[in-house]
Amino acid sequence: MTVTRPARFGLRAAALGYLALLLLLPVGLVFEKTFSQGLSSVWASLTTPSAVSALWLTLEITVIAVVANTIFGVICALALVRGRGRGRWLLDVAIEIPFVISPVIVGLSLILVYGTTGWFGKWLVGHGVSVIFNPLGMILATVFVSLPFVVREVAPVLREIGTEQEQAAATLGASRLQTFMRITLPSIRWGLAYGVVLTTARALGEFGAVLIVSGSIAGRTQTLPLLVDTRFYAFNSAGAYTSGALLAAISICVLLIMTMTAPSKRRI
Amino acid sequence: MATGYLSLIVLLPIAAVVASAFNGGVGASWDAATSPVALSALKLTLISAALVTVINAVMGTLIAWVLVRDSFPGKRIVDAVVDLPFALPTIVAGLTLVALYGPNSPFGINLAYTSAAVFVALLFVTLPFVVRSVQPVLHALDTEMEEAAASLGAGAVTTFRRIVLPNLMPSILGGVALAFARAVGEYGSVVLLASNIPFKSQVMSVFIFSEVENGSPHAAAAASVLLLAISLAVLLAIRGVARLGGNR
Amino acid sequence: MAISLHNVHKRFGDFQAVDGVSLEVPEGSLSALLGPSGSGKSTLLRLIAGLEQPDQGEIVIGGDPALGIPPQRRGIGFVFQHYAAFKHMTVRSNVAFGLTVRRRPKAEIRERVDELLGIVGLSGYADRYPAQLSGGQRQRMALARALAVKPRVLLLDEPFGALDANVRAELRTWLRGLHDDLGVTTLIVTHDQEEAMEVADQVVILRSGRVEQAGAPSEVYKRPANDWVMGFLGPVSRIGESLVRPHEVSLSLEPEGDAVESMVSRVVHLGSQVRVELELAGGGGAHAQLTPAQADELELERGDIVYLKHAPAAVAVSA
Numbered sequence: 001m002t003v004t005r006p007a008r009f010g011l012r013a014a015a016l017g018y019l020a021l022l023l024l025l026p027v028g029l030v031f032e033k034t035f036s037q038g039l040s041s042v043w044a045s046l047t048t049p050s051a052v053s054a055l056w057l058t059l060e061i062t063v064i065a066v067v068a069n070t071i072f073g074v075i076c077a078l079a080l081v082r083g084r085g086r087g088r089w090l091l092d093v094a095i096e097i098p099f100v101i102s103p104v105i106v107g108l109s110l111i112l113v114y115g116t117t118g119w120f121g122k123w124l125v126g127h128g129v130s131v132i133f134n135p136l137g138m139i140l141a142t143v144f145v146s147l148p149f150v151v152r153e154v155a156p157v158l159r160e161i162g163t164e165q166e167q168a169a170a171t172l173g174a175s176r177l178q179t180f181m182r183i184t185l186p187s188i189r190w191g192l193a194y195g196v197v198l199t200t201a202r203a204l205g206e207f208g209a210v211l212i213v214s215g216s217i218a219g220r221t222q223t224l225p226l227l228v229d230t231r232f233y234a235f236n237s238a239g240a241y242t243s244g245a246l247l248a249a250i251s252i253c254v255l256l257i258m259t260m261t262a263p264s265k266r267r268i
Numbered sequence: 269m270a271t272g273y274l275s276l277i278v279l280l281p282i283a284a285v286v287a288s289a290f291n292g293g294v295g296a297s298w299d300a301a302t303s304p305v306a307l308s309a310l311k312l313t314l315i316s317a318a319l320v321t322v323i324n325a326v327m328g329t330l331i332a333w334v335l336v337r338d339s340f341p342g343k344r345i346v347d348a349v350v351d352l353p354f355a356l357p358t359i360v361a362g363l364t365l366v367a368l369y370g371p372n373s374p375f376g377i378n379l380a381y382t383s384a385a386v387f388v389a390l391l392f393v394t395l396p397f398v399v400r401s402v403q404p405v406l407h408a409l410d411t412e413m414e415e416a417a418a419s420l421g422a423g424a425v426t427t428f429r430r431i432v433l434p435n436l437m438p439s440i441l442g443g444v445a446l447a448f449a450r451a452v453g454e455y456g457s458v459v460l461l462a463s464n465i466p467f468k469s470q471v472m473s474v475f476i477f478s479e480v481e482n483g484s485p486h487a488a489a490a491a492s493v494l495l496l497a498i499s500l501a502v503l504l505a506i507r508g509v510a511r512l513g514g515n516r
Numbered sequence: 517m518a519i520s521l522h523n524v525h526k527r528f529g530d531f532q533a534v535d536g537v538s539l540e541v542p543e544g545s546l547s548a549l550l551g552p553s554g555s556g557k558s559t560l561l562r563l564i565a566g567l568e569q570p571d572q573g574e575i576v577i578g579g580d581p582a583l584g585i586p587p588q589r590r591g592i593g594f595v596f597q598h599y600a601a602f603k604h605m606t607v608r609s610n611v612a613f614g615l616t617v618r619r620r621p622k623a624e625i626r627e628r629v630d631e632l633l634g635i636v637g638l639s640g641y642a643d644r645y646p647a648q649l650s651g652g653q654r655q656r657m658a659l660a661r662a663l664a665v666k667p668r669v670l671l672l673d674e675p676f677g678a679l680d681a682n683v684r685a686e687l688r689t690w691l692r693g694l695h696d697d698l699g700v701t702t703l704i705v706t707h708d709q710e711e712a713m714e715v716a717d718q719v720v721i722l723r724s725g726r727v728e729q730a731g732a733p734s735e736v737y738k739r740p741a742n743d744w745v746m747g748f749l750g751p752v753s754r755i756g757e758s759l760v761r762p763h764e765v766s767l768s769l770e771p772e773g774d775a776v777e778s779m780v781s782r783v784v785h786l787g788s789q790v791r792v793e794l795e796l797a798g799g800g801g802a803h804a805q806l807t808p809a810q811a812d813e814l815e816l817e818r819g820d821i822v823y824l825k826h827a828p829a830a831v832a833v834s835a
Contacts, residue, residue: 001414001427002586008338015334016346018327022392023352026364029374033367076270087271094274097282099446100499102453104473105492108480109281112288112489119284144277198354205357208455208473212480225359225456232363232460244363248356255355259348263404412600415567416658418587419594420614420665430617434604 027248034245037238045242050218054227054243057135058204061223065142065203070196073150074188080151081158095148106144107212110137133221137213145209146202153195153263157188194261201254204247288489300487301494308467309475312383314498316471317451320390324447325440328398335399336406350400353393358456365389365461383469385462393457394447401443402436409435441510445503452499517578517591517668517701518543519564524573526559533559534570535725541718546695546702548712551722552748557705560722561671564703566590578668590669593662593700597674599654601646607633607657608642614665632660635694652683659691663698672704676711688715709749713737721745753802755826762791762805766827767814775823778802780816792816794824 003011034042045051080091098106113119114131124131131137165187169179185192207225214221216230224247231240289297300306335347353361369379369388379385409432417427455473462469464478472495479488519541526534534556541547549557562568564575566587575582582590602610608629609616615625633639636656646654655675662670675691676684692715695702706712712719713733720730729741740746743759752759755776768775777797784791790811792804802824806814816822 001411001418001424001432003337003424007424011330012334012338012340015327015331019331019346019349019395022395023349026361026368026392027352027356029367030360030364072270072273076274079270091271091274094278097278100449100453100503101282101496102455102473102476102492104455104476104480105285105453105496106281108476108485108488108492109285111480112284112485113281119280140277144281147274147277201355205355205360207357207359208477212477225357228357228359228363229460232366240363241367244360247360248364251352251355251357251360255348255351258351258355259344410598410600412596412598413602415587416594416596416600416602416661417613417617418567419565419592420617420661421588422613422617423588426617430613431602 030241030244030248033237033241037242041238042242042245045239046246048239050222051227051239051243053219054222054224055246057138057221058223058225061135061139061142062200062203064139065146066196066199068143069147069199070150070192072147073195073199074154074192076151077154077158077188078184080155082163095151098145098147103141103145103206103208103210104212106141106209110141110144110209110213114140132213133215133217135214135221138210138221138223141209141213142203142206145206146199149198149202150192150195153191153198154188157191158184161187190261191263194258194263197254197258197261201251201258204250204254285489285492288486289493291486291489297486297490297493300484301490305466305470306472306475306491306494309470309472310494310498312386312470313452313472313495316383316386316390317448319387320394320451321444321448323391324394324398325444328395328443328447329402329436329440332399332402332406336403350396354396358393358454359460361392361457362389362460365392365457370461380461381463381465381469383462385469386458386471389457389461390451390454393454394451397447397450398440398443401439401446405436405439438510441506445506448502448506449499452495452502519578519669519701519703520574520576521560521564522574522576524560524563524575525571526556526563526568527571532725534563537573537722537725537727539720539727539730541701541703543701544699545717546692546704546715547718547720548716549703549705549720549722550707550709550712552707554724555722556725557707557722558673559725561673561703561705564669565592565594565671567594591667593665593667593670595655595658595662595670595672595675597677599646599651599658599678601654601658603646606643606645607638607649610646610657611660611664613661618665628664629660632664635663635697636660650683651679652687655679655687659694663700667700670700670702672702674705674707677706684711691715713749721748723748751803753804754800755796755802755824758826760802760826762803764827765802765804766825767792767804767806767816767822768825769814769820769822771823773825775825778822778824780818780820780822782818783811783816785811794822796824 076091076095079085080088111118111132114124114137115121116125116132129136131140165183166179169183174182205225207229210223211226211229214226216222216226218230222230224243228240228243228247231243291297331350335343335350365385365388366380368375369377369385371378371380379388413431414427417431422430453473454471455477458471459474462471462474464470464474472491476488476491476495479485479491521537521539524534524537525532537556537560549560551557559568563570564577564582566582566585577590577592587594602613605613611629611632612625615628629642630639633642636659638653638656638660641649641653646657649657676687679687688711704715716733718730719733719736721728721736723744728745729736736745737749740749746752746759751762753762753765754760755765771777778794780792781795782793784793785808788808790806790808792806792811794802794804796802804824
């Protein structure tokens, strides 16, 4: 429909104004508050032992969560789209759970299962495995919340491309593994890439669930988001903003990659 | 194999929460979940989420429209920016809101410890959902229908109301459902600015967290189950409306 | 209402879609805009509708200049190739749409919709949704919808292009009948010359954004303005200096006069006619069209030598 010129400018101004006010202004302020301390101060904040260990821990947990959920995601997507079991509806519903559940509840649930008084508590203590207040719990929490993304991006692609190519490969003599590596995987690569990027963003940023299961112990179970929180409450606002800015910078890089791999249906 | 992984990571912990919630008997759990503090938190959570969702339905559709139908330099950057709340860790979002609306706000707006802080935080984190839900549908929409409407005498507003909007409605509702679900459980972005003032600025997620910290996991579990039940009910209702409205 | 175009131009980027078109569509007539893809016919239709704006030139509808007037106010009815049905509304609501936005009284709308559904043969379908209709039914609904507001001019953009061949043929005849009943000035865009010839009072042949010829079907067929038009309107063969239609080629097994020698390369039985494909002695190909009886008499097979002449009257057959 043809919108008159003034109306078009009005809509554009409303949209851009809303976005600028809601998003750009606050984020811009964080960077402003960070760099107004001066670069040497920023560097000092970023290189304290707890800050460095927080950065490493964040990256480690993120990598593990992304790898685990990618493998699971592809397998799950294949099961959902190509599988024939009767439990598929359950899979479908369960995948959505991490989207609708509060991260705080996720943290709680992990304590109830793996905490010392939890379901597996005694067994774990008996075997010397510690989940809560330990990176293992943080990994479980991060995997939980970032679970669905790869599945949700890959499944529709699988559905759309259909089985013909794979059947053709089979008639030409390819084994199932070969078919998967040479035919299936290449055809889902863009959906997969986007799913991986979304998973990374979610894993990097996880806060509530990880806070509960980790106890935020400096140098041991403290990720970068948790560090921001700790510094904030310790009235180290300069430190908090600095770590926050670092996280924001990392997220913006992830955002750029997100934009480049986004499905073309959305493309402008 | 997929089901095994899923069960271990997701279903088992959820079951534990439900079990713990009913651990002291249904009566005790109900009492814990409906204490005055809890109810106040629930009320704030639901009202904020509802308000924010309504605003998102409108602004999200508007932004999607501008991104799909308008063109101006830098539009691709604007499109990327929409994903910012999704890419940004919630605690950093919380920090940015403190910077803008906290005690040291450059504009003198101080929303710290108020319920308005909740509202603003939720508005931030739920922005992308309706936009991203509507965009592909709008992109694929057959403009011939709009041209037909014009040839039959309908002006721009009428065409939008009678032709475009009904066709966008399912995707708007889908985005609304996602936004609501996110808003109801949001923690990281809310907790810094609104903090933890019971009866004033405490949302359910913060309430549950404090119950855990205070060593009352059963009460926390009970409140969690209540929150999940309500979210589920609302989501089913939204999906029901979408189906009623038109799945042809 | 008549339509009058004068020196209309329209360009899209580097592409000149309409290049100086002037045209008269007489009131009450059914005219066809005929041409290959890219000839500008759809663009021209959309310019008349107001869905595009010309760079240059005048468009006058029913005596009123159309410049600057949006499609809403031109009094046109438009039918799209892919129906543009309002898929979220029932057939009734679709057809009623133009009247609904003009805020006509409900009783009046109901009556008019029922009348139109009767005219287009969709009376029992008022409460169905477009997705439940066949392609042909959807197009009839689109026509009813366009006619509901009593347009001065009806514009159809390849209306039967998306339909099966037999549905197309059926609807073509039906459309002509409808036009004769209603008398609304109608302009139809098509790339199918058979369709244009069958249905229209006036055929306007377009090529690369320009009018090659405009006239009654028999006129353009018998007296084409140039070789291209002749070739576009039907299969032709070049025999000697002239272009000849297949049914004007006479074949004989004996050479006579200035008949051209040729070899049969293929005999195609198309049901009601037989097409003989020939390679000419001096190079080049030709088509001849025979009735089944004539073909039987000649008993032609691939490889046979026959002699061709141009016989403007009936086909002469000698054995």
